Amino acid sequence: MTDVIVPKVAGGAYAPVHxxxxxxxxxxxITTTDHKVIGMSYMITAVALFYIAGLLALxxxxxxxxxxxxxxxxxxxxxxxxxxxxxMMYLFAGPFAFGGxxxxxxxxxxxxxxxxxxxxxALSYWLYLGGSIMMLMGFGVAGGSADFGWVAYAPLSTSTxxxxxxxxxxxxxxxxxxxxxxxxGVNLVATIFYLRAPGMTMFRMPIFTWNMLVTGILILIxxxxxxxxxxxxxxxxxxxTKIYSVTGCHTTAGIVDVHACGSAVLxxxxxxxFGHPEVYILALPFFGIATEIFPVFxxxxxxxxxxxxxxxxxxxxxxxxxxxxxxxxxxTVLLPFFSLMSLLIAVPTGIKFFxxxxxxxxxxxxxxxxxLMSIGFxxxxxxxxxxxxxxxxxxxxxxxxxxxxxVAHFHQVLFGTAVFAGFAGFYYWYPKMxxxxxxxxxxxVHFVLLFVGFWVxxxxxxxxxxxxxxxRVASYPTGLGWQSWNIASTIGAFMIAFSFVVLLVNVWVxxxxxxxxxxxxxxxxxxxxxxxxxxxHHNYTHLxxxxxxxxxxxxxxxxxxxxxxxxxxxxxxxxxxxTGGDGGPPGHGNGSAGVAxxxxxx
Amino acid sequence: MAVAxxxxxxxxxxxxxxxxxxxxxxxQDSIKLWQGFFIAGAVVFLFVFCLIAWAxxxxxxxxxxxxxxxxxxxxxxxxxxxIPIVGVLILFGFTFxxxxxxxxxPAPKVSVTVTAFQWGWRFHYAKQDVTVIGIELxxxxxxxxxxxxxxxxxxxxxxxxxFYVPAFDFSRYAQPxxxxxxxxxxxxxxxxxxxxxxxxxxxxxxxxxRVRVVTPAQFATWLRTHRSGGTTSRASLTASAGGAVR
Ligand code: HEM
Ligand SMILES: [Cu+2]
Ligand SMILES: [Cu+2]
Numbered sequence: 001m002t003d004v005i006v007p008k009v010a011g012g013a014y015a016p017v018h019x020x021x022x023x024x025x026x027x028x029x030i031t032t033t034d035h036k037v038i039g040m041s042y043m044i045t046a047v048a049l050f051y052i053a054g055l056l057a058l059x060x061x062x063x064x065x066x067x068x069x070x071x072x073x074x075x076x077x078x079x080x081x082x083x084x085x086x087x088m089m090y091l092f093a094g095p096f097a098f099g100g101x102x103x104x105x106x107x108x109x110x111x112x113x114x115x116x117x118x119x120x121x122a123l124s125y126w127l128y129l130g131g132s133i134m135m136l137m138g139f140g141v142a143g144g145s146a147d148f149g150w151v152a153y154a155p156l157s158t159s160t161x162x163x164x165x166x167x168x169x170x171x172x173x174x175x176x177x178x179x180x181x182x183x184x185g186v187n188l189v190a191t192i193f194y195l196r197a198p199g200m201t202m203f204r205m206p207i208f209t210w211n212m213l214v215t216g217i218l219i220l221i222x223x224x225x226x227x228x229x230x231x232x233x234x235x236x237x238x239x240x241t242k243i244y245s246v247t248g249c250h251t252t253a254g255i256v257d258v259h260a261c262g263s264a265v266l267x268x269x270x271x272x273x274f275g276h277p278e279v280y281i282l283a284l285p286f287f288g289i290a291t292e293i294f295p296v297f298x299x300x301x302x303x304x305x306x307x308x309x310x311x312x313x314x315x316x317x318x319x320x321x322x323x324x325x326x327x328x329x330x331x332t333v334l335l336p337f338f339s340l341m342s343l344l345i346a347v348p349t350g351i352k353f354f355x356x357x358x359x360x361x362x363x364x365x366x367x368x369x370x371x372l373m374s375i376g377f378x379x380x381x382x383x384x385x386x387x388x389x390x391x392x393x394x395x396x397x398x399x400x401x402x403x404x405x406x407v408a409h410f411h412q413v414l415f416g417t418a419v420f421a422g423f424a425g426f427y428y429w430y431p432k433m434x435x436x437x438x439x440x441x442x443x444x445v446h447f448v449l450l451f452v453g454f455w456v457x458x459x460x461x462x463x464x465x466x467x468x469x470x471x472r473v474a475s476y477p478t479g480l481g482w483q484s485w486n487i488a489s490t491i492g493a494f495m496i497a498f499s500f501v502v503l504l505v506n507v508w509v510x511x512x513x514x515x516x517x518x519x520x521x522x523x524x525x526x527x528x529x530x531x532x533x534x535x536x537h538h539n540y541t542h543l544x545x546x547x548x549x550x551x552x553x554x555x556x557x558x559x560x561x562x563x564x565x566x567x568x569x570x571x572x573x574x575x576x577x578x579t580g581g582d583g584g585p586p587g588h589g590n591g592s593a594g595v596a597x598x599x600x601x602x
Numbered sequence: 603m604a605v606a607x608x609x610x611x612x613x614x615x616x617x618x619x620x621x622x623x624x625x626x627x628x629x630q631d632s633i634k635l636w637q638g639f640f641i642a643g644a645v646v647f648l649f650v651f652c653l654i655a656w657a658x659x660x661x662x663x664x665x666x667x668x669x670x671x672x673x674x675x676x677x678x679x680x681x682x683x684x685i686p687i688v689g690v691l692i693l694f695g696f697t698f699x700x701x702x703x704x705x706x707x708p709a710p711k712v713s714v715t716v717t718a719f720q721w722g723w724r725f726h727y728a729k730q731d732v733t734v735i736g737i738e739l740x741x742x743x744x745x746x747x748x749x750x751x752x753x754x755x756x757x758x759x760x761x762x763x764x765f766y767v768p769a770f771d772f773s774r775y776a777q778p779x780x781x782x783x784x785x786x787x788x789x790x791x792x793x794x795x796x797x798x799x800x801x802x803x804x805x806x807x808x809x810x811x812r813v814r815v816v817t818p819a820q821f822a823t824w825l826r827t828h829r830s831g832g833t834t835s836r837a838s839l840t841a842s843a844g845g846a847v848r
Contacts, residue, residue, distance in 0.1 A: 149801050156762065161720075298661070300672065301671055307679050329773055331775065347687055353650060357653050362672070363661050393693065395636075395697065399629075401799070466619070475807045
């Protein structure tokens with residue numbers, strides 16, 4: 001431990017590496033402001049909630065194996081799909097990505113010692129945990145949990161129609177987790193703008209970090225709108241305001257008179273103004289994960305790096321102008337505008353696809369579990385994307401809207417991202433976080449079961465939707481041939497569930513019989529693989545020179561630099577990776593010994 | 603090309619790719635668009651699928667040599683930006699035309715006001731003073747004439763509901779404070795299934811109805827016999843509803 005790099009960080013000096021003081025054990029986890037510990041808490045909580053929501057999904061699927069299922073009552077069914085959707089969307093996918101993985105990985109990828117606001121970061125986690133517990137508490141109160149769907153359409157969500165405590169808990173939980181997301185967004189944006197290590201220019205940032213920057217900005221655009229909408233909903237429920245509520249607004253003819261009254265459709269506009277960016281808040285981080293994994297296991301740089309960045313930005317920009325594609329059948333929105341904007345999102349998404357394929361093209365593909373999961377993500381998202389283009393066309397949406405076709409579509413994209421790409425990231429960074437490998441053979445078993453189960457679950461749902469089966473029904477008519485498709489879907493769901501038992505076994509094996517990972521088991525490209533696994537308290541004792549978006553690769557393979565702009569030869573930016581510094585010995589891999597190496601800063 | 607080809611082909615006798623066969627002119631327009639999108643989507647899916655599959659199999663690791671570290675190919679990148687833009691604009695053009703046909707509001711011969719409520723439907727033929735109401739958990743029946751221009755005015759008494767008849771290949775929200783109007787030109791006689799599609803509370807699953815398309819003559823007779831308003835449909839408790847409610 002000789003040379004210590006002191007990055008120039010905004011707002012003061014960088015504390016040099018020191019042994020951690022203060023509490024240990026459980027107290028350490030509670031009082032910590034270390035982004036790595038907070039990130040891990042986030043991930044463990046989010047994955048636990050994913051398992052809970054998955055169990056709820058199994059309940060849904062069991063109920064639907066017979067047309068007049070008697071497994072649960074209508075009321076319970078309505079609670080189950082509401083909580084399944086809400087947990088998956090608000091408490092699992094987002095927090096897993098930006099609270100968990102990004103929290104852990106982004107500071108490492110930009111060479112920062114921590115997040116920009118470590119205490120705010122801790123507050124984010126506690127708000128998230130509190131909100132999650134609050135939402136789950138709904139199951140314990142009289143009247144049951146929220147039962148108005150994850151979108152809580154007004155006026156069903158006003159106190160006239162859903163007066164229960166479960167609904168109030170749901171609203172308050174989302175206000176808490178909403179603030180948690182906003183704080184994390186602030187933290188990510190500030191960290192990426194201000195705490196990058198010397199040499200880490202914007203266009204040398206890994207794509208995962210780029211995507212998290214754009215995600216952070218999207219969070220800051222979208223979540224305050226949700227929070228405000230929820231506060232207004234709460235006022236409608238408890239303080240007699242009439243923002244969405246139409247109670248007591250009926251004319252003598254029994255029709256609702258809007259002029260004296262709240263506007264129910266306002267909720268849909270506000271909700272989806274949050275909700276569509278939200279689906280990209282849930283997608284972009286996972287695109288980022290896949291974009292880290294494809295290059296590493298193809299042993300090539302990411303193809304079309306700049307195109308990838310601009311594609312991410314244009315997806316984000318477009319995503320704020322398409323909310324009304326969820327409202328085509330309300331008859332209150334300008335169809336052509338929202339249709340065109342939605343169709344256009346296919347373009348940057350297509351660019352990403354071709355860039356991913358271009359990254360694999362002429363590579364040397366290594367099929368580890370993260371790579372398999374990422375390819376699973378490609379196939380899933382491909383079909384989800386194609387059916388998404390169909391839904392962007394209003395006349396088509398008119399007949400598949402709120403049927404199982406939509407359920408199949410959004411699971412292909414959300415499951416494709418949050419589960420395939422999400423767990424690709426889990427397998428990929430687990431060695432960095434815990435210093436031990438997951439078993440690759442068990443990983444493959446997990447992947448195969450998951451992949452087959454995924455298609456068996458969701459392809460029948462497309463068919464059911466086209467045959468006219470609405471979503472959110474606890475019972476369906478006999479004689480329409482729907483039962484066999486539903487049984488198929490349920491079988492698939494149990495395969496998925498089983499695949500996640502295999503994951504638990506895998507994690508258990510890695511604790512019981514640890515296989516040390518070393519610093520860089522995958523021969524990866526980005527900065528986080530340069531430090532030890534797990535990284536020390538403030539992440540780095542040394543940094544390599546950062547001359548491209550692949551500092552660790554450049555360090556380990558100085559003779560194989562990125563070839564830019566079709567030029568046949570030439571090291572990055574016209575410099576050899578080590579010509580500028582006083583040069584540590586290049587060319588030896590940074591193995592598991594954790595020996596300090598690299599070059600001191602200028 | 604695939605897109606345009608798909609949409610042109612759609613004019614011919616193609617299968618509906620799983621979607622219900624339409625019994626209205628509006629539905630037929632939508633289905634043509636669907637066929638075009640389906641074919642275009644299938645072509646794009648297969649193309650990208652094959653690229654991924656080829657790349658994953660062909661470029662499996664064969665040696666430990668480090669492959670060429672290519673990062674950019676500007677011409678190729680421009681190519682796969684521009685082609686999708688053109689494809690999307692073509693899809694949008696067809697969407698725009700179909701949308702205007704489906705949403706057109708020509709002067710109607712018959713008007714029905716449909717009111718959705720928790721958990722049932724009320725069909726009101728104002729001019730003829732006929733009302734059909736489905737009492738909770740009974741499926742009411744909306745009777746409509748074949749071949750005539752029918753205008754539906756849709757609204758809700760309470761929460762948001764969805765008016766959906768698979769055989770129309772069409773749905774629309776019923777919302778409090780908003781009246782949605784749309785046109786149907788029915789071709790085929792028969793009885794069809796309808797259902798609420800927007801989740802509306804406890805018995806959403808059972809909020810069903812039927813549509814019976816009859817000849818104009820039968821329609822006139824039906825109206826005459828049901829005049830005087832407030833007639834409750836003779837709907838029987840369907841076996842399905844009875845069995846499922848607990
Ligand atoms: C673990 C495997 C999963 C299965 C078997 C599953 C199954 C289902 C089913 C059958 C429904 C429809 C319920 C209904 O409409 O009656 C549903 C709804 C939903 N699912 Fe999943 N799902 C899974 C994973 C996920 C994931 C990973 C996400 C998102 C990240 C997700 C998000 C949703 C949402 C948002 C809804 C809509 C809830 C609502 O209608 O309010 N699901 N799921
Ligand atoms: Cu959307
Ligand atoms: Cu309903």
